[in-house]
Amino acid sequence: MNVFEWSFLAGVLTATAPVLLAALGGLLCQVAGVFNIALEGQLLWGAFVAVVVSDLTGSAWAGVAGAVAATVLFSALLSGPSVALRADPIVVAVGLNLLALGLTAFLMRQIFGSGGTYSSPDLAGLPDLGELGLDVPVLRDQSPLVPVALLLVVVLALWLTRTRSGLRLRAVGQHLDAARAVGLRVSGYRHGVTLVAGALCGLAGAQLSLGNVTLFSEGMSAGRGWIAVVAVMLSGVYPGRLLLACLLFGMAEAFGFRLQGAGLPQQAADAAPYVITLAALVLAAVARRRRRSYEHA
Amino acid sequence: MLPLFLGAVAGGLVAVVAAPLSTRLGLPAIVSTLLISAPAVSLASYLVRFPLAEPNTGIAQTPPLPEAAHLPALGGSGYLTIGLPLIAVLTTLWLYADGRTVLGYEIRATGQNREFARYGGVRVDRVAALALAGGGAFAGLSGALIVLGPPHRFVDGALTAPGYTFTAVAAVLLAGARPIVVPLTVALLTFLQVGGQGMEREAGVPSQLTQIVQGLIIVIVAVLATLRTRRPR
Numbered sequence: 001m002n003v004f005e006w007s008f009l010a011g012v013l014t015a016t017a018p019v020l021l022a023a024l025g026g027l028l029c030q031v032a033g034v035f036n037i038a039l040e041g042q043l044l045w046g047a048f049v050a051v052v053v054s055d056l057t058g059s060a061w062a063g064v065a066g067a068v069a070a071t072v073l074f075s076a077l078l079s080g081p082s083v084a085l086r087a088d089p090i091v092v093a094v095g096l097n098l099l100a101l102g103l104t105a106f107l108m109r110q111i112f113g114s115g116g117t118y119s120s121p122d123l124a125g126l127p128d129l130g131e132l133g134l135d136v137p138v139l140r141d142q143s144p145l146v147p148v149a150l151l152l153v154v155v156l157a158l159w160l161t162r163t164r165s166g167l168r169l170r171a172v173g174q175h176l177d178a179a180r181a182v183g184l185r186v187s188g189y190r191h192g193v194t195l196v197a198g199a200l201c202g203l204a205g206a207q208l209s210l211g212n213v214t215l216f217s218e219g220m221s222a223g224r225g226w227i228a229v230v231a232v233m234l235s236g237v238y239p240g241r242l243l244l245a246c247l248l249f250g251m252a253e254a255f256g257f258r259l260q261g262a263g264l265p266q267q268a269a270d271a272a273p274y275v276i277t278l279a280a281l282v283l284a285a286v287a288r289r290r291r292r293s294y295e296h297a
Numbered sequence: 298m299l300p301l302f303l304g305a306v307a308g309g310l311v312a313v314v315a316a317p318l319s320t321r322l323g324l325p326a327i328v329s330t331l332l333i334s335a336p337a338v339s340l341a342s343y344l345v346r347f348p349l350a351e352p353n354t355g356i357a358q359t360p361p362l363p364e365a366a367h368l369p370a371l372g373g374s375g376y377l378t379i380g381l382p383l384i385a386v387l388t389t390l391w392l393y394a395d396g397r398t399v400l401g402y403e404i405r406a407t408g409q410n411r412e413f414a415r416y417g418g419v420r421v422d423r424v425a426a427l428a429l430a431g432g433g434a435f436a437g438l439s440g441a442l443i444v445l446g447p448p449h450r451f452v453d454g455a456l457t458a459p460g461y462t463f464t465a466v467a468a469v470l471l472a473g474a475r476p477i478v479v480p481l482t483v484a485l486l487t488f489l490q491v492g493g494q495g496m497e498r499e500a501g502v503p504s505q506l507t508q509i510v511q512g513l514i515i516v517i518v519a520v521l522a523t524l525r526t527r528r529p530r
Contacts (some may be wrong), residue, residue, distance in 0.1 A: 037327065077516065087519040090327065093469045095515030098463060102508025109503055133329065147508035233324060236313055274332055278318075281332075285322045 006137045008254060013138060014162020014212055016250030017146045018043065021204035023235075023242055025197030025227035031160060031237045032193040033173035038078050038093035040225025042198055046071040049102040051123060051216035052111060059220030060124040060210050064145070068202035072187055074100070075198025083190045097225075105218050117217035125214035126206075143211030145203060150243075152200075169193065170237060201225075222266040223274070230277050234284055246278065252276035300366060301441045309430040309435015311337050316426035324427065327466070338457055345453045357453035368445045380442040387435075388480060395476045404428050407476065436462070460508070464490065467511055486511060487518050 029036035047068040054063030077096055082089040103114060112118045115178045126143035134140070139147065159166040170187045171179040180186055209216050227249050235241035256269030270289070318329035333395040342357070351360040368378035401487060406414040407424045415421045439461070444451050464486050471485075472478040493507030 037325075060503075081516060081520045082335070083408025085520050085523055086517075088521045090325065091522075092516050093521040094463075094466060094470060095519065097512075098467065098508055099516065102505045102510075102512060106503050106505035106509060111323045150443070195314075223331075223335055225330065229328055230324075230332065233328070265343050267339040267343035267346070271336040271341075274335040278332055278336075280324060281318065281324070 001069035008258070009138045010141055011257060012247065012250045013142055013146055014250075015253035016246050017142070017149050018204040018208040018212065019224050019228050019231065019249055020149045020153070020243065020246040021145070021207060021224055022201050023231045023246055024149070024239070025200035025204075026228050027156070027235060027237070027239060027242050028169075028193040028200075029197050031173045032169050032190050033176065034083070034190050034194055035089050036078065036093065036197055036276060037090060037226075037229050038075070038096045039197070039201055039228050040221055040223070041097035042071050042074055042201035043205050043208065043225040043228075044219065044221040045074050045100045046202035046284040047209035047220055048205070048216055049107070049202070051106075051118065051209045052209050054125075054210055055112075055118075055123050058082075058122060058124050060126045063124070063210055064126070064203065067206040068199045069206065071202030072195050072198040075194055075201070078198075079191045081196035083187050083194060086224055094222065095294035101219065104216075108216065108218065115218060117215055119215035123214055123244035124210075126211045143207060143213055145207040147208070148203070153239045153243045160237065160239070173237070204228075227273060227277055230281065234280065248280055249273050249277060258283065300445060301438060304441025304444075305434040305438040308440065309434035312433020313426060313430040316422075316429045319429070320422040322424050334462075341451075342453050345451050349451075350448075359451045362445065362449045366445060367449055368442070374445065378442070378446040382448055383442070384439075387438075392476055400424075400427070402527070433472070436465075459490075464511070467515050468516060473518075473522055 022043050025042075026036050026039050036264070041236030044066040050063040050067035052063075054060050077099075078092055083093045087146070108118060109115050126145065127135075128141050128236040129144060129147070130140035132144065139202070148194070160170060161167075168184055169189055171182075172184060172186050176186060204224075205221075208220065228246070231242055231245035231249065235247045252273040252275075253269075256272035259272070260266055260269045312330065315326065315329040315333045318324045318332070319326045321330075324332075344430075345359055346357045349359050350356075351358055368380055371377040371379060371381070382440040395405070403419045403424050404415065404421055404427075407419065407421045411421055414424075440456055443456060463485070468479060468482040468486050471482040489510060490507050491502040493502075493510075496502040496506075
């Protein structure tokens with residue numbers, strides 16, 4: 001295999017990582033029966049806080065920690081109203097996405113003095129795995145959060161199928177009354193997953209603004225949170241499927257970059273992930289229908 | 298009138314693509330329409346940058362439209378066109394259709410209880426598709442109204458950057474399935490937005506505060522709505 005293809009694979013992983021991290025959070029919420037479409041806003045918020053903290057402290061890892069903490073706080077704005085007060089999670093999430101957009105743009109002007117895009121030599125990005133001694137082709141230029149994301153897929157899959165608490169979480173999502181009847185604290189589980197999803201979105205944001213690039217620009221989440229929502233809906237309760245869905249998206253984005261390099265307009269690259277996601281949705285539905293018709297035959 | 302009509306048709310066609318995603322695949326409309334919108338925005342952006350761009354300027358905008366295609370202006374300010382009274386008339390028609398026609402009843406019934414509506418003989422998937430197409434047509438019409446009014450050309454990003462769409466979604470969520478309230482919530486949010494821009498010009502208050510306030514209003518109203526329904530119990 002030549003260098004061209006290795007670099008393409010690396011590009012796929014880079015594009016996949018933030019979406020996958022956010023989608024893992026979304027999947028947890030889905031398993032527990034919480035519909036979380038605030039991923040986009042949380043991703044953006046995480047990316048912003050990561051850059052602010054990294055810029056202030058000069059440490060990328062402080063940036064990651066700050067992003068995780070701040071996004072957990074932000075996700076409490078979803079879990080509080082929607083789990084404790086039983087407000088419509090979709091409405092709350094739309095409000096939060098708007099809030100994240102406004103808050104990041106506003107604070108950016110207050111902290112950095114201008115809008116648009118911020119990057120500076122003071123801003124510490126995450127180190128490459130190559131610098132940390134892992135000099136393997138595809139992983140060389142990735143941030144350490146990329147293998148963390150892949151590992152989390154396995155951890156989540158094992159947790160959901162092999163542990164007591166994981167199975168209980170699935171019970172909460174599958175049959176609320178049954179879960180309540182055996183004495184599970186349903187709202188506790190739901191608060192928990194929403195906050196953990198916030199932490200994962202914080203990681204996703206930090207990967208986006210300190211791993212993929214080292215800068216913050218307004219609205220830089222650019223629909224990745226929404227793609228993550230769709231990936232979650234495609235995968236049910238199966239983290240393995242989620243990985244495939246996110247890889248598909250990563251491939252579309254990396255392929256879009258290639259197209260742009262080949263002289264196609266930028267708009268084709270922008271649209272590629274959405275078109276591929278739509279195609280995947282339709283194919284998945286057709287496959288499901290065919291399977292169903294076999295079962296009936 | 299023809300460009301307005303075609304704008305509405307084009308908007309409706311884009312939205313109707315999202316219908317099977319919602320009715321057959323069970324994607325919530327807010328996700329399916331977003332997935333459809335992104336490529337549509339990219340396509341429009343491509344068209345206005347390359348095939349339809351104003352030659353020799355390098356700006357992503359179309360050449361100005363011919364005088365005959367401009368919407369007739371109202372008053373002397375140059376900002377007001379017949380678009381505003383047209384929207385008022387359409388709002389009235391829409392309120393009538395919602396409250397007093399069979400289609401409006403079917404749409405309401407489908408929204409409130411899909412299975413019950415189906416049981417009652419409503420073809421719910423068709424009603425959902427019609428509602429989505431109608432929504433798209435209204436959106437297409439507002440796009441056409443903006444482009445045919447000043448500055449009489451399509452400028453890339455001029456329709457998406459001000460956040461018209463999410464303001465509209467927010468207004469509808471605030472109104473909470475009470476159509477008569479929609480014009481009020483729209484007015485509230487646009488006053489906030491325009492006022493925010495004014496505050497930025499006059500008092501140096503950043504206009505991004507508007508989005509923050511809008512987001513908070515939506516969350517607060519969502520919480521208040523649950524308190525209102527819970528109190529009787």
